[in-house]
Structures are given as C-alpha cells and as structure tokens.
Amino acid sequence: MQEKGLLIVLSGPSGVGKGTVRKAIFSQPDTSFEYSISVTTRKPREGEVDGVDYFFKTREEFEEMIEQGKLLEYAEFVGNYYGTPVDYVQETLNKGKDVFLEIEVKGARQVREKFPEGLFIFLMPPSLSELKNRIVTRGTETEDIIHNRLQTAREEIEMMELYDYVVENDQVELACERIKAIVKAEHCRRERVEHRYKKLLEVE
Numbered sequence: 323m324q325e326k327g328l329l330i331v332l333s334g335p336s337g338v339g340k341g342t343v344r345k346a347i348f349s350q351p352d353t354s355f356e357y358s359i360s361v362t363t364r365k366p367r368e369g370e371v372d373g374v375d376y377f378f379k380t381r382e383e384f385e386e387m388i389e390q391g392k393l394l395e396y397a398e399f400v401g402n403y404y405g406t407p408v409d410y411v412q413e414t415l416n417k418g419k420d421v422f423l424e425i426e427v428k429g430a431r432q433v434r435e436k437f438p439e440g441l442f443i444f445l446m447p448p449s450l451s452e453l454k455n456r457i458v459t460r461g462t463e464t465e466d467i468i469h470n471r472l473q474t475a476r477e478e479i480e481m482m483e484l485y486d487y488v489v490e491n492d493q494v495e496l497a498c499e500r501i502k503a504i505v506k507a508e509h510c511r512r513e514r515v516e517h518r519y520k521k522l523l524e525v526e
C-alpha cells in the first residue's frame with residue numbers, strides 16, 4: 323500500500339515572512355513538498371496571480387465552497403475568508419507526497435483536529451518591532467489593516483504552544499534550513515517507529 327505523505331503546516335503572525343520563507347523553500351531544487359494553494363476572498367495584490375498565489379473568489383463563491391464541504395479548514399482573517407481546498411490535500415497525501423500549508427492559526431487548529439499526525443510549525447519574528455517594520459515595509463496594506471493585523475498577531479503568538487516547533491525567522495535562509503531539517507527529522511522519526519514495530523512483529 324502507498325505510504326501517505328506528511329501534512330506540514332506553517333503558521334505565524336502576518337508579516338513574519340511565511341510567504342517569503344515558503345517561496346525560498348520551494349525555489350530549492352531538492353524540495354519535494356507540494357504547496358497547497360489557498361482560496362481567499364481578499365483582493366489580489368499587485369503581481370499576485372489567480373491560481374498561483376491564491377484562488378481568488380467572491381464571498382458568495384467561498385460560502386458555496388463551505389456549504390459543499392470543499393474546504394479542509396477555513397477562517398476569517400481581518401475581514402476576508404481564507405481556506406484550504408480539501409481534495410487537493412487528500413489526493414496529494416494519498417500519492418505519498420508531502421503537502422505544505424501556509425495558513426493562520428484558527429485554520430491550523432482545525433487541521434490539527436482532522437490531522438493530529440500533521441507537523442505544525444510556528445514562524446516567529448525576532449521581535450514585535452521587527453514584525454511591524456516588515457509588514458509596514460511590505461507596503462501592501464492600508465494603515466488600518468496593518469493595525470488590525472498587528473493586533474491579531476499578539477493573539478496568534480499566544481497560540482504558539484499548540485505547535486510542534488517554533489522557528490525564528492531572523493534570516494530567510496536560516497529559517498528555510500531549520501524548517502527543512504525539522505521535516506527531515508520527522509520523516510526519520512516516523513520511519514524508525516514503523517521499522518521498530520515491524521521488527522517487533524517479526525520476533526513475536
């Protein structure tokens with residue numbers, strides 16, 4: 323039987339660098355995870371492409387997806403819906419491939435309930451002032467939205483104990499290496515446990 327892939331969840335406050343770190347991980351040729359593209363009702367930012375960065379939907383379309391059970395998880399974040407299409411995740415895991423989700427904490431909590439065996443990683447900023455600096459410097463949000471995202475960031479950071487690992491994003495390359503090392507170690511741990519049980523059964 324085909325071994326299932328690992329579900330990797332990366333969360334962290336808005337502006338910490340999740341997208342930057344994720345893009346850096348996926349730009350490396352030895353990365354074997356598959357990225358799950360989310361659905362959102364947020365308007366595209368300059369340069370964002372439908373079907374690449376997100377699947378952009380209206381609120382009506384998104385709510386229809388909720389009703390039809392097409393989302394593994396979803397949450398409302400600072401005025402917009404965000405969600406993970408369930409079919410893509412299930413099909414990819416069933417093919418034995420690892421799936422990488424980059425989602426906020428309320429959604430991650432729902433995923434934890436459905437996939438307790440997933441690997442949950444929380445990305446931390448070096449400080450709150452650096453977090454503010456990053457989200458302001460990105461220049462994609464209005465002052466009001468930045469304020470709301472930073473308020474939400476405090477609540478999100480309080481939820482970091484729900485995660486298996488906390489990784490600091492002081493430098494993008496280092497954060498990428500830490501995340502890849504965690505995934506590698508998790509694979510080794512699972513293989514070892516399975517191997518040990520198989521050996522045990524052979525002896526019995």
Ligand SMILES: Nc1ncnc2c1ncn2[C@@H]1O[C@H](COP(=O)(O)OP(=O)(O)OP(=O)(O)O)[C@@H](O)[C@H]1O
Pocket residue numbers: 334335336337338339340341342343456457459460491492493494
């Ligand atoms: N290690 C880092 N050092 C300095 N700047 C960084 C670092 N990582 C990311 N940044 C910068 O911080 C800003 C926010 O990064 P990014 O958009 O990746 O954050 P995010 O966590 O995905 O945000 P959101 O949740 O709002 O989508 C970007 O301008 C990015 O270039």
Ligand SMILES: Nc1nc2c(ncn2[C@@H]2O[C@H](COP(=O)(O)O)[C@@H](O)[C@H]2O)c(=O)[nH]1
Pocket residue numbers: 334335336340360361364395396397399404405406424425426427428429430
């Ligand atoms: N619960 C979910 N959260 C998601 C998903 N896709 C992205 N996100 C998170 O939303 C915020 C805001 O994103 P932005 O692109 O508007 O800056 C951020 O924390 C993302 O990680 C999802 O499918 N589900």
